[in-house]
Amino acid sequence: MAPPLTRQEAEDFLYQEARLLDERRFDDWLGLFTQDGRYWIPCGQGEDPGLVTHLVYDDRTQLEDRVWQLQHPRRFSQNPPSLTSRMISNVQVEVGEDGQTVVCSVFVVRELRKVQGGAGDERSLGGHYRHHLRWEDGAWRISLKQAWLLSRDMPVSNLTFLV
């Protein structure tokens, strides 16, 4: 039986997740997901990913691939890697369908690749997170992370870092 999740606990969870991403502790970040966890950056209104294209819709296997290649020096578009700092705010805990615990928040990610020659400008990406959390083995884990980018339907280059 899952205990109720307070807003402060939800914030602590999101802040810790953000820190793991910003510190590039990707394997620890993977550990936050359930075995059937999904990482989803939708386009449009987030329709069925088998019917409508999307930026990311990773199952556990693909997410492990994503983390693996992010750290590979021959992942061309992540060499040099994206440095990120993210801020999370407006955290609310909701009860979703089937009684799931859903944490809604707002984020701003600053991202910078240290590219010589002036092409590596720092940029900002904003949006909304929805984390579906599940109580497993005495801890909250992510069964679904959705990142709704404001620019999800616009032509943007290189979103190969983790949002």
Added chain:
Amino acid sequence: MAIAVRADDIDVDELVKSDRVHRLVYTDPAIFEAEMERIFERSWVFVAHESEIARSGDFKTTFIGRNPVIITRDSDAHIRVLMNRCMHRGAVVCREERGNTSAFRCGYHGWTYNTRGDLAIVTARGGYGPEFDQASLGLIPAPRLESYRGFYFASMNPTVEPLVDHLGKAKTYLDLALDASPEGEIEVSAGLSKYAAPANWKLQVENWIDHYHAPVTHEIAFATKTRRGERQAASLSRLEDGHRAEDIWDGVSTFGHGHGTTQKLYLAGQRNGPAAHGGAEYARALGRSYGSDRAREILNSDVQLVLFPNFFIQPNRHHFRVLRPVAVDRTEITAYPYTLKGAPDEMNRFQVQDLSWWASAAGFGQPDDVEAFARCQEGLQVRIAEWVLFMRGVHQEEVMPDGEIRGEGANEATQRGIYREWQRLMR
């Protein structure tokens, strides 16, 4: 040394040689300006697939070169291309990407046009005198609009050759893409996937039909599959000069107008083309529709086609892409996933996900191409290295009876074909 300052000073023959292209072709704003007129307004450019605007009143907005345009299906179900520019003071009359409407109303002074482009309503009409000719003030249509099997192309050039002549042999390859549907039709209904490149538009065109880069640029994308044992990585050794695997024809072709392909032909019937995820049910459906010979041809092919200057189709990933040149060093690209009518749902579902996995701005494949384009755009600032080289396989071109030029493996015949057309149009 070629120095382009003003568009009318461009010496095309100094900039493009048979096996190399001058760096200014990618970096000079004056050349970019000239390209918008001499290529994007002189030739045919892709504007829409009919399924995007299936019902009367459906519209989409896009660009012909830098001209904003609206593609509408009017109340009589005719498809039209109209300049997105109010005839009064010049504002665009539509800023939505797509939708359904009965009219386009300019938000500035309220002039309103129907879906045929006629000026239907003039705000406070009484203030205009007897000379005011409302009938002549409709949205201006593109001078030419023609289609091939649902693909609509427009031209700003009233005397451009007919589309079918412009396409030439490309029709054969478009047929191959469309006949992968047992009903011979595709439907663009799976959203749009967009990305931007901080680079010249031609870097994208070259790359779409470049066999040479794939095993290098996409090494990691392929490796994510091989480490799961899902498929063989593209092999560098297969691309070595003169090497020809026993059961596969692997090469490129170009056939006039800058169009070209990369292709694999699985002579021994391995399935890696459109059929890879369709299974036996799909193969039987193709056989019923087209007969067993044509079905085998479709199943054993793996073709990627560029229609110069702005269109690319990859049938084995169920999508086409369209580029928009924004500035000499900025390009925006939209990928249009499509479903094959009459193909199994699971095949279409797999393809939507696989395309997103590969080609989205967060994908495992495409962003590495864009990284290459960005690096080229930076490197091409070196003034004392003037040339970009396309001489690979120039001594190994084979001219087919129909005039198509083929090259095995990672031949750069396709890029040479692009720049022959560039040269022709830019003169």
